[in-house]
Structures are given as C-alpha cells and as structure tokens.
Amino acid sequence: MTMRAQEAPAGRTAEPAVRLDAVSKTYGYGQDGLLALDHVSLEVGTGEFVCLLGASGCGKSTMLSLIAGLDRATGGSIHLGGRRVAMMFQEPALFPWLTVQRNVELALNGRPRAERRALAAELLKTVHLGGFGAKRPHELSGGMRQRVALARALAQDCDVLLMDEPFGALDAMTRDLLHDELERIWRDRGLTVLFVTHNVREAVRLGDRVVLLSSRPGRVVEIFDVLLDRPRRTDSPEVASLAATVTDRLREEVSRHGDH
Numbered sequence: 339m340t341m342r343a344q345e346a347p348a349g350r351t352a353e354p355a356v357r358l359d360a361v362s363k364t365y366g367y368g369q370d371g372l373l374a375l376d377h378v379s380l381e382v383g384t385g386e387f388v389c390l391l392g393a394s395g396c397g398k399s400t401m402l403s404l405i406a407g408l409d410r411a412t413g414g415s416i417h418l419g420g421r422r423v424a425m426m427f428q429e430p431a432l433f434p435w436l437t438v439q440r441n442v443e444l445a446l447n448g449r450p451r452a453e454r455r456a457l458a459a460e461l462l463k464t465v466h467l468g469g470f471g472a473k474r475p476h477e478l479s480g481g482m483r484q485r486v487a488l489a490r491a492l493a494q495d496c497d498v499l500l501m502d503e504p505f506g507a508l509d510a511m512t513r514d515l516l517h518d519e520l521e522r523i524w525r526d527r528g529l530t531v532l533f534v535t536h537n538v539r540e541a542v543r544l545g546d547r548v549v550l551l552s553s554r555p556g557r558v559v560e561i562f563d564v565l566l567d568r569p570r571r572t573d574s575p576e577v578a579s580l581a582a583t584v585t586d587r588l589r590e591e592v593s594r595h596g597d598h
C-alpha cells in the first residue's frame with residue numbers, strides 16, 4: 339500500500355479510467371432550469387481512488403449518475419473507454435424478501451445458476467459475510483447491509499466503482515472497518531473508485547486525491563493530493579491536519595454562497 343500511495347500521482351499520467359470534459363447538467367428548462375453542474379472537467383486515473391467533497395446540493399450525486407449513465411449531461415462529454423461501472427448508493431436498497439445470498443446473485447444474472455451461487459458466496463466472503471448468506475437483510479446490522487451492497491456492486495464485475503455516501507449512516511467504528519475492507523478490495527482488484535462523502539476526514543482517509551466542488555452551480559474549485567502513506571487512520575494527526583486544511587477551504591466555499 340505504501341508503494342501505491344507514493345505512486346499515486348504517477349497513476350494519473352496513465353490513461354484515465356474516467357474523463358469528464360466540461361460536463362454541465364441543467365435540470366428543467368428555461369427560467370425554471372437549475373444548473374447543477376457547470377463545466378466540470380476531471381480525470382480519474384486507472385486504479386485511482388478519488389473522493390468528491392462538497393456542500394449538500396452541489397451536484398455530487400448528479401455527477402455520479404451522469405458517469406453511471408443513469409442520466410444524461412446537457413453539455414460536455416464523459417469518457418469511460420468502455421469500462422464497466424457499478425454504483426453503490428447511501429441506502430443499501432436490498433430486496434427484503436430475498437436472502438443475502440440471493441440479493442448478490444441477482445447482480446450475476448445471465449450466468450449459469452451454479453456459477454452464480456459460487457460467485458455470490460465468494461463475494462460474501464470477500465466482504466467478510468461468509469456465514470450470512472442465508473439471512474435476510476432485516477437480520478443484519480446497517481454495516482452488514484452495506485457490505486452486502488458492496489458485494490452486489492462487486493458482482494457486476496466493474497472496473498469503476500461509484501460510491502455515493504455509502505457509509506454515511508454508520509457509526510465511526512463500523513465505518514473504520516469498512517474503510518479497511520474497501521481499501522483492501524480496491525487494491526486487490528485494481529479498481530478505480532469515485533467516492534462521494536460529506537465527511538472530510540473520510541475523504542482524506544481514503545482518497546489519493548480529494549476533489550472539492552462548489553455549490554450552485556457545481557464546479558471543481560480545488561483538488562488536494564493526499565500523499566500520506568497507507569494504510570491511514572481516520573484519527574491520525576496527519577489525516578486530521580490535512581482534513582483541517584480541506585475543511586477551511588470548504589467553509590470558505592460554503593460561506594461564499596451564504597446559503598448554508
């Protein structure tokens with residue numbers, strides 16, 4: 339991991355996994371139109387972990403849904419070079435009547451049944467839920483449900499994982515554990531991750547870079563390189579110190595708009 343942290347800036351010179359060129363998004367039309375994203379350009383290197391940070395309503399979820407192809411940009415272009423994208427939402431959105439195992443198998447549709455079963459079981463092991471396949475979502479804790487959602491996202495065999503505040507509702511200790519697991523999976527699979535969070539420390543804990551967006555319209559205002567060795571700890575002085583710098587910049591941005 340230490341190697342990777344040191345090499346992170348070099349990773350960006352490789353072909354980007356995701357490239358946004360002057361991407362704009364307006365919701366609605368004419369006078370009622372709301373400019374949610376304004377000429378956002380960003381390159382995410384292959385294998386890079388990028389965190390997106392910004393005030394509520396600044397367009398973070400919009401950006402992910404455009405990249406995932408759930409919605410269309412009104413300007414600019416998004417380039418994925420044919421890479422497969424999976425998305426993980428804040429709410430795990432599991433089917434309550436299906437077992438954990440079946441919830442993951444659903445994402446593997448199109449493969450033979452036996453293969454689906456074996457793969458889903460393997461993925462549940464990856465997220466440390468090996469013994470829980472037969473449970474139903476309501477029998478699990480919030481953190482465990484998010485791990486099932488992570489297994490389901492991984493089942494899509496993606497190159498790029500888009501995560502929209504996936505751990506926002508969890509307590510700090512559970513979040514720490516999931517950070518460790520996500521970091522391991524990211525490294526082992528060579529994933530490219532775009533991770534949205536409100537939490538500055540979480541962004542610094544996880545990201546190779548932290549991208550700060552402004553509000554209304556959403557624009558990239560600053561990008562912070564996080565050159566701290568991995569694995570990092572959310573409560574380490576190094577993480578706290580960079581997080582303080584980022585928070586100051588975020589505050590400046592929010593007060594400039596005067597609406598928070």
Ligand SMILES: Nc1ncnc2c1ncn2[C@@H]1O[C@H](COP(=O)(O)OP(=O)(O)OP(=O)(O)O)[C@@H](O)[C@H]1O
Binds near residue numbers: 366395397398
């Ligand atoms: N489907 C939609 N129709 C109309 N307006 C929308 C739609 N989705 C988002 N918006 C508006 O676009 C802006 C950006 O919303 P978005 O959900 O991307 O923000 P966000 O940064 O993810 O906020 P949060 O941190 O609260 O999740 C907001 O002003 C929101 O009201």
Ligand SMILES: [Mg+2]
Binds near residue numbers: 398399400502
């Ligand atoms: Mg959002």
